[in-house]
Amino acid sequence: xxxxxxxxxxxxxxxxxxxxxxxxxxxxxxxxxxxxxxxxxxxxxxxxxxxxxxxxxxxxxxxxxxxxxxxxxxxxxxxxxxxxxxxxxxxxxxxxxxxxxxxxxxxxxxxxxxxxx
Amino acid sequence: xxxxxxxxxxxxxxxxxxxxxxxxxxxxxxxxxxxxxxxxxxxxxxxxxxxxxxxxxxxxxxxxxxxxxxxxxxxxxxxxxxxxxxxxxxxxxxxxxxxxxxxxxxxxxxxxxxxxx
Numbered sequence: 621x622x623x624x625x626x627x628x629x630x631x632x633x634x635x636x637x638x639x640x641x642x643x644x645x646x647x648x649x650x651x652x653x654x655x656x657x658x659x660x661x662x663x664x665x666x667x668x669x670x671x672x673x674x675x676x677x678x679x680x681x682x683x684x685x686x687x688x689x690x691x692x693x694x695x696x697x698x699x700x701x702x703x704x705x706x707x708x709x710x711x712x713x714x715x716x717x718x719x720x721x722x723x724x725x726x727x728x729x730x731x732x733x734x735x736x737x
Numbered sequence: 738x739x740x741x742x743x744x745x746x747x748x749x750x751x752x753x754x755x756x757x758x759x760x761x762x763x764x765x766x767x768x769x770x771x772x773x774x775x776x777x778x779x780x781x782x783x784x785x786x787x788x789x790x791x792x793x794x795x796x797x798x799x800x801x802x803x804x805x806x807x808x809x810x811x812x813x814x815x816x817x818x819x820x821x822x823x824x825x826x827x828x829x830x831x832x833x834x835x836x837x838x839x840x841x842x843x844x845x846x847x848x849x850x851x852x853x854x
Contacts, residue, residue: 653841665845725843727780
């Protein structure tokens with residue numbers, strides 16, 4: 621079974637600084653997707669970024685980027701120029717390969733990010 | 738991204754009554770939807786996979802007769818908590834894979850907070 625591990629229950633960062641959230645996963649599959657979701661106090665789950673395992677290039681979305689190390693099964697999220705609105709719980713998630721819309725997500729336990737003004 | 742709605746956003750009910758929660762995909766069709774439960778400061782726990790036109794698939798330990806799922810159309814899935822008790826109080830979230838471009842990414846509803854008195 622796949623597992624996702626987020627080893628940092630809480631992190632804090634100063635506004636405008638950069639922070640990296642860690643995520644490791646375990647799978648025997650070669651085709652899969654990885655995601656970072658953000659859950660602010662409203663509790664709405666928001667997709668931050670996604671990475672296809674077959675792509676070597678790291679995904680980026682504006683201030684958010686990932687460091688995807690497939691061999692090490694590591695998938696960290698870097699937030700640059702942190703803003704107060706980035707404060708939230710961040711979940712790393714894994715989904716097995718393409719072709720099936722019924723493939724479920726496996727979530728990590730989450731990292732609570734605080735942004736200090 | 739794709740939009741998923743949930744109704745109601747919060748509900749308070751008496752012990753022993755049943756509560757229905759709706760999950761709708763607003764701008765896309767979803768043959769599959771997922772139902773999660775989330776306790777405070779914890780990760781999302783998958784309860785079941787809802788399949789349009791067929792029976793739902795429940796995760797181990799989830800009572801099928803307690804949490805009834807009906808996927809009546811390609812845009813609507815409902816979760817009914819039957820004979821609710823205070824221990825059923827939780828935050829329930831649905832998600833659906835898809836949208837206009839891909840079924841590989843899940844999009845989440847805003848959640849429903851259930852309080853059973």
